[in-house]
Amino acid sequence: MKLKEEFQKFKGFIFDCDGVIWKGETKIEGVDSVIGYLRRENKRIVFLTNNSTKTREEYAKRLKIFGIDAKINEIVTSGYVTGQYLKKKYGRNLGLYIIGESGLIEEMKNFGFTILSEKDVWHRKVNVVIVGLDRKLTYEKLAAGAYAILNGAKFVATNADPNIPTEKGLLPGAGAIVSFLEVSTGVKPEIVIGKPNVEIMNFALKILDTEPENTLVIGDRIETDVIAAKRVGCKSLIVLTGATTLEEVRKSKVKPDFILKSLSDMVL
Numbered sequence: 001m002k003l004k005e006e007f008q009k010f011k012g013f014i015f016d017c018d019g020v021i022w023k024g025e026t027k028i029e030g031v032d033s034v035i036g037y038l039r040r041e042n043k044r045i046v047f048l049t050n051n052s053t054k055t056r057e058e059y060a061k062r063l064k065i066f067g068i069d070a071k072i073n074e075i076v077t078s079g080y081v082t083g084q085y086l087k088k089k090y091g092r093n094l095g096l097y098i099i100g101e102s103g104l105i106e107e108m109k110n111f112g113f114t115i116l117s118e119k120d121v122w123h124r125k126v127n128v129v130i131v132g133l134d135r136k137l138t139y140e141k142l143a144a145g146a147y148a149i150l151n152g153a154k155f156v157a158t159n160a161d162p163n164i165p166t167e168k169g170l171l172p173g174a175g176a177i178v179s180f181l182e183v184s185t186g187v188k189p190e191i192v193i194g195k196p197n198v199e200i201m202n203f204a205l206k207i208l209d210t211e212p213e214n215t216l217v218i219g220d221r222i223e224t225d226v227i228a229a230k231r232v233g234c235k236s237l238i239v240l241t242g243a244t245t246l247e248e249v250r251k252s253k254v255k256p257d258f259i260l261k262s263l264s265d266m267v268l
């Protein structure tokens with residue numbers, strides 16, 4: 001196995017996960033051997049996902065099941081970076097109302113924030129409403145979030161991905177939930193932490209400790225992965241195993257530096 005010549009110069013690799021490493025619950029063919037090869041070549045690797053539904057530990061376990069070893073600090077999720085952002089900006093003494101899944105709630109508990117329930121929202125002070133993908137979303141959850149925002153809580157989105165690639169096709173993502181709250185309150189999030197925002201990219205680059213020009217971002221979406229890479233000065237590779245078709249890449253004004261059918265085409 002050998003890395004194709006155009007990729008040999010890169011020292012750091014930032015891998016998006018949904019649509020690159022896996023699709024829904026299914027591993028994308030050959031990704032474990034490519035990452036194993038990069039490890040043997042002493043390349044630096046970060047797994048970076050806008051998906052906030054799982055903790056970093058849970059992502060490490062999932063990667064392990066797919067034959068990929070990753071340390072916790074090589075995994076960057078929009079949920080984890082949201083916690084870092086809030087801690088730095090406002091401190092730990094915050095009451096959070098979270099529209100998101102158990103992984104996001106768990107990650108925020110690890111930071112020491114107070115997590116408020118849907119029932120708490122109506123009679124307690126909420127400092128921040130955090131929104132991530134929630135596949136058990138209800139009208140009651142949305143109403144509680146909107147109520148808190150209209151009563152002065154800050155509004156922070158883990159990501160604004162419109163949809164997520166699954167085995168069934170594209171299903172609604174966190175961005176659709178963020179839009180619901182935006183429309184119903186007239187308030188925009190003060191920040192969207194995930195790609196294409198530089199917040200999460202700078203966090204990943206700090207972990208890699210590589211120069212942006214020596215770092216390749218591998219993703220399946222132009223509007224998040226490629227734009228995020230350009231904003232911080234990294235090169236980008238689009239793989240066609242996720243949310244984007246070749247035709248969409250061709251039509252797009254924003255171009256990735258490289259296009260491959262799949263991650264496994266990085267090697268010969």
Ligand SMILES: [Mg+2]
Nearest residue numbers: 016018019220
């Ligand atoms: Mg993706």
